[in-house]
Each structure stands twice: as structure tokens, then as C-alpha cells.
Amino acid sequence: MMLAACGPRPSDEEPPPRGGAADHPAIAAVAPEGVVEAGPYTLKVKPGYVYRCPGRDRTAAQVSWKVTDPGVGEKVEVLVYGRGESEAKLFTRGGLEGAADTGDWVFEGTRFALVKLDGTELASYVVGGLACGE
Numbered sequence: 001m002m003l004a005a006c007g008p009r010p011s012d013e014e015p016p017p018r019g020g021a022a023d024h025p026a027i028a029a030v031a032p033e034g035v036v037e038a039g040p041y042t043l044k045v046k047p048g049y050v051y052r053c054p055g056r057d058r059t060a061a062q063v064s065w066k067v068t069d070p071g072v073g074e075k076v077e078v079l080v081y082g083r084g085e086s087e088a089k090l091f092t093r094g095g096l097e098g099a100a101d102t103g104d105w106v107f108e109g110t111r112f113a114l115v116k117l118d119g120t121e122l123a124s125y126v127v128g129g130l131a132c133g134e
Helices: none
Strands: 029-031 035-040 042-044 050-051 062-067 076-081 088-095 097-101 113-114 121-126 128-130
Touching: 035 121, 042 088, 042 113, 042 121, 062 113, 088 097
Parallel strands: 050 128
Antiparallel strands: 029 035, 035 042, 042 062, 062 097, 076 088, 076 113, 113 121
16 A cells, blocks of 8 residues: 555655765755756756655656866766765766666665766765655
8 A cells, every 4th residue: 555645746846855965075056856066067866856655765767967068078977876885886978968767776865976087076966865744
């Protein structure tokens, strides 16, 4: 039996993501949509949160990025860190603007990092978690 409060909210009612962002200095302002804008670097994760309900504690997300700094080169990578993990895995590699969909494996605390090919982190976003009743 699933509680109605655990269902997805319409996109215009998405609450801000919570948790973990203050621990990562590369993170600029975190907006309700799961957007990080750090100067010429934009990283978006939608949705930017998951619910802490049984069966709703993970989601598929779309990760998109845009880099307007010409000094970065022609390609960037998006790395993913599991909750509490310090070693990253390559999620995707692409041009200075792009998007990629995850599978249904994004949990609270999953961190996405936009990096130059030399490994320099440009922006980072940590997926937040919401209680079932929020």
C-alpha cells in the first residue's frame, strides 16, 4: 500500500533539495529545481530530491550542464559519487552543453560533479531527501 503523500509533486510545486550541499565548496546557490550556477558553469539535476518513503527513496533523473568558459576546452565530464563515497564513477562525457538521463538509481546523497577533462571540479550538486509528508 502506497501513501498518497509519497507520490510525485507537480513540477511547479517541487520543494528545494536538502542535505549535503554545504559540505562541498564547489557548490554555489542551490535553487529548488536542483540547479547549481557557479559563474560560467551550470549543472542541473531534475528532480533534485527523492522522498524518504519506502519504494520512493530513489529516482531516475535528468542531468544537464552548460559551460560558457572558453578556457575549459571542448569537452567536460559529469562524475557521480554514491552516498558517502569518495571515489567517483564516470556518468557521461560530452561537449560544453548537454544532458543525460540516469537510471532509477539516484538516492539521497548522490553527488554529481561537472569536471574538466583534467579532473578540475567546476560545479557539484548533492541530491536531497524529503520526508514522506512534505
